[in-house]
Amino acid sequence: MAFSYSTLFLPGSVFDLSDSVVLVTGGSRGIGRAVVLELARAGADVVVHYHTREEAAASVAQEVRALGRESMVVAANVAKREQVERMVRAAGEWKGRLDGLVTSAGVYRGPSIEEVTVEGWEEVFEKNLGGTFWAVRAAVPWLRKAPAPAVVTISSIFGSHPGIGGAPYQMAKAGVEQLTRALALELSPEIRVNSVAPGFVRTDMNRGAHEDPEFHRAIARATPLGRWGEPEDVAPAVRYLLSRESDWVTGAVLGIDGGIALR
Amino acid sequence: MNARAADEQKVALVTGGSRGIGRAVVVRLARAGYDVAFTFRQDAESARATAAEVTGSGRRAFYRPVDACDEKEVAGFAAGAREEFGRLDTVVASAGITGALGWDAVSSEEWRSVFETNLVGQYWAVRTTASDLKKTRGSVVLVASIGGLTAYPEQVAYAAAKAGTISLARSLAFALAPEVRVNAVAPGWVRTDMTAGLYDEPRARAAIVRGIPRGRWGEPDDVASAVVFLASDGARFITGETLVVDGGNVLSWRAGRRR
Ligand SMILES: NC(=O)c1ccc[n+]([C@@H]2O[C@H](COP(=O)([O-])OP(=O)(O)OC[C@H]3O[C@@H](n4cnc5c(N)ncnc54)[C@H](OP(=O)(O)O)[C@@H]3O)[C@@H](O)[C@H]2O)c1
Ligand SMILES: NC(=O)c1ccc[n+]([C@@H]2O[C@H](COP(=O)([O-])OP(=O)(O)OC[C@H]3O[C@@H](n4cnc5c(N)ncnc54)[C@H](OP(=O)(O)O)[C@@H]3O)[C@@H](O)[C@H]2O)c1
Numbered sequence: 001m002a003f004s005y006s007t008l009f010l011p012g013s014v015f016d017l018s019d020s021v022v023l024v025t026g027g028s029r030g031i032g033r034a035v036v037l038e039l040a041r042a043g044a045d046v047v048v049h050y051h052t053r054e055e056a057a058a059s060v061a062q063e064v065r066a067l068g069r070e071s072m073v074v075a076a077n078v079a080k081r082e083q084v085e086r087m088v089r090a091a092g093e094w095k096g097r098l099d100g101l102v103t104s105a106g107v108y109r110g111p112s113i114e115e116v117t118v119e120g121w122e123e124v125f126e127k128n129l130g131g132t133f134w135a136v137r138a139a140v141p142w143l144r145k146a147p148a149p150a151v152v153t154i155s156s157i158f159g160s161h162p163g164i165g166g167a168p169y170q171m172a173k174a175g176v177e178q179l180t181r182a183l184a185l186e187l188s189p190e191i192r193v194n195s196v197a198p199g200f201v202r203t204d205m206n207r208g209a210h211e212d213p214e215f216h217r218a219i220a221r222a223t224p225l226g227r228w229g230e231p232e233d234v235a236p237a238v239r240y241l242l243s244r245e246s247d248w249v250t251g252a253v254l255g256i257d258g259g260i261a262l263r
Numbered sequence: 264m265n266a267r268a269a270d271e272q273k274v275a276l277v278t279g280g281s282r283g284i285g286r287a288v289v290v291r292l293a294r295a296g297y298d299v300a301f302t303f304r305q306d307a308e309s310a311r312a313t314a315a316e317v318t319g320s321g322r323r324a325f326y327r328p329v330d331a332c333d334e335k336e337v338a339g340f341a342a343g344a345r346e347e348f349g350r351l352d353t354v355v356a357s358a359g360i361t362g363a364l365g366w367d368a369v370s371s372e373e374w375r376s377v378f379e380t381n382l383v384g385q386y387w388a389v390r391t392t393a394s395d396l397k398k399t400r401g402s403v404v405l406v407a408s409i410g411g412l413t414a415y416p417e418q419v420a421y422a423a424a425k426a427g428t429i430s431l432a433r434s435l436a437f438a439l440a441p442e443v444r445v446n447a448v449a450p451g452w453v454r455t456d457m458t459a460g461l462y463d464e465p466r467a468r469a470a471i472v473r474g475i476p477r478g479r480w481g482e483p484d485d486v487a488s489a490v491v492f493l494a495s496d497g498a499r500f501i502t503g504e505t506l507v508v509d510g511g512n513v514l515s516w517r518a519g520r521r522r
Contacts, residue, residue, distance in 0.1 A: 014295070014488070014491070015492070015497075181514055184476065184511055185476055185511060185514045185515065185519055188476030188477055188478070188511050189476060189477050189478035189479075192477075199500075224436065224437055224440030224441060224502060224503070225441045225444070225500060225502060226440070226441035229500045230500075233500035234500070236492075236495075236497030236498065237492070237497065239497070240488075240489075240492045240497065245488035245492070246488065246489070246492075246508075247477075247485065248451075248477055248479075248481045248485035248508055248509070248510045249485075249489065249506070249507070249508050249509075249510075250476060250477060250510065250511040250514075251476075251507075251511045251513070251514040252506060252507045252508075254501070254504060254506055255504050256500050256501050257500070257501075258500050258502065259437065259440055259502040259503045261503075262433050262437050262502075263437065
């Protein structure tokens with residue numbers, strides 16, 4: 001029988017986020033959405049960021065309220081620095097504070113090197129790496145005022161393990177990991193910065209891949225834990241890394257991949 | 264307690280639970296609702312105190328002196344825990360020792376004892392409980408050290424053993440998948456009896472803090488939280504990983520320090 005982490009993750013006991021405001025970029029869907037809901041269960045009020053799917057974001061915010069927490073939505077194209085800055089300002093001004101930031105907004109593109117265009121290169125870097133960096137930068141003044149601030153970036157198994165195709169995405173994710181280490185050091189001792197690096201997780205991002213039965217089976221077989229990841233598999237680690245329980249963890253990159261990279 | 268509740272009672276086994284990090288893990292697991300079996304080597308008084316905290320949280324404790332490197336003793340302890348509690352959900356291997364200071368000060372005797380206690384003992388802890396863990400789809404957390412990741416010329420054997428732990432977590436994660444997850448934590452400088460000599464010496468204590476971006480020594484609880492997270496179902500898709508819990512110490516190489 002699977003262990004129910006509800007016994008370990010009771011609000012008010014451990015991995016608690018009561019009395020905190022967290023901004024989750026890309027909170028409208030996929031991993032970001034699961035993170036939003038996990039943080040709400042931990043007691044946080046959550047700002048749900050989205051790009052174009054306003055309805056999806058609004059329904060996530062509604063789910064947060066159903067869990068007894070407060071929520072608001074904010075739109076931004078993370079490829080645009082001014083929009084990112086506006087997003088962070090709106091999140092901070094909502095309750096006059098920002099305790100945590102999770103950067104899950106991102107896109108995957110997998111072209112071969114011959115297929116990479118200038119536009120494609122810029123898109124992948126601006127959305128995944130630039131979007132993360134400018135969000136953290138804009139959040140720093142808010143986070144410095146928080147009692148126990150923390151950032152969690154979302155890298156990818158492709159941030160440290162190569163795949164065939166999508167080199168720019170992989171380089172951007174490697175950038176996210178180094179951003180995590182560099183800022184963990186630079187922003188110490190006040191602000192903690194950590195990262196999680198998911199493996200293959202079933203979301204809209206890779207719907208084409210996981211809906212292809214053959215590819216689906218191949219990944220499940222290649223994964224020691226025998227299956228694809230779900231967004232809900234990633235969220236608890238983000239919760240732990242935002243909580244005071246991880247007060248002495250900074251600059252860490254935690255793989256959440258079912259062991260697929262072990263060999 | 265009704266039958267269903269008894270069925271769901273989680274059980275953990277912790278090596279080196281009498282003091283330091285292992286003790287903090289035992290106490291945290293008890294508070295999270297586990298009955299706990301733990302070993303110690305010789306300090307029966309500390310072991311009793313740890314057990315009292317477990318029973319104080321309303322959980323059961325089972326503890327025995329066990330040499331972590333002795334396969335037969337470890338197997339006997341696992342059997343005892345099995346008989347006492349009937350199941351096993353989590354194994355944490357924290358028993359460990361350091362050796363003589365200085366790269367050229369390690370005797371062959373000491374290579375053996377440091378490797379056996381820190382590394383081989385972890386192997387026996389997992390080997391003797393793997394079948395129990397498979398039944399409950401349980402998990403293992405091995406205690407490594409940042410000494411296994413960075414140069415540690417003061418403790419060459421210890422550092423090599425801890426690098427071995429990180430490797431062991433990977434291999435065992437692969438070997439025991441998909442039923443059992445195996446991960447490691449790599450703590451930095453944590454205030455325990457193991458490090459008391461340095462902590463109690465003001466200059467050494469301060470020199471160590473200068474290398475820790477978070478600006479403080481770790482407490483056993485900092486590590487215990489990470490262990491509890493990795494052991495829990497919240498980490499259900501994480502295996503073969505090593506989580507560094509060091510206040511940022513490994514980030515802080517020489518050119519990366521504030522002046
Ligand atoms: N799925 C995986 O297997 C996997 C593995 C490793 C890492 N990751 C990483 O995890 C993160 C989340 O991925 P996911 O799988 O959850 O993806 P997803 O389901 O496709 O969701 C992507 C999210 O990012 C937002 N977004 C996309 N482009 C944006 C832009 N230009 N500006 C602002 N927001 C934008 C989307 O907003 P809208 O809803 O408004 O479109 C959505 O909320 C990404 O960083 C991804 O690289 C995913
Ligand atoms: N403290 C740190 O800064 C630090 C940093 C990184 C990693 N670690 C690792 O964390 C683990 C715990 O260290 P600690 O600082 O908590 O040490 P500690 O306070 O010295 O406690 C060591 C524990 O291990 C037990 N033990 C030692 N040798 C044993 C053996 N042969 N068989 C069974 N039990 C044995 C001890 O039992 P008795 O009480 O009976 O002696 C005690 O419970 C070790 O693996 C250590 O390498 C510590």
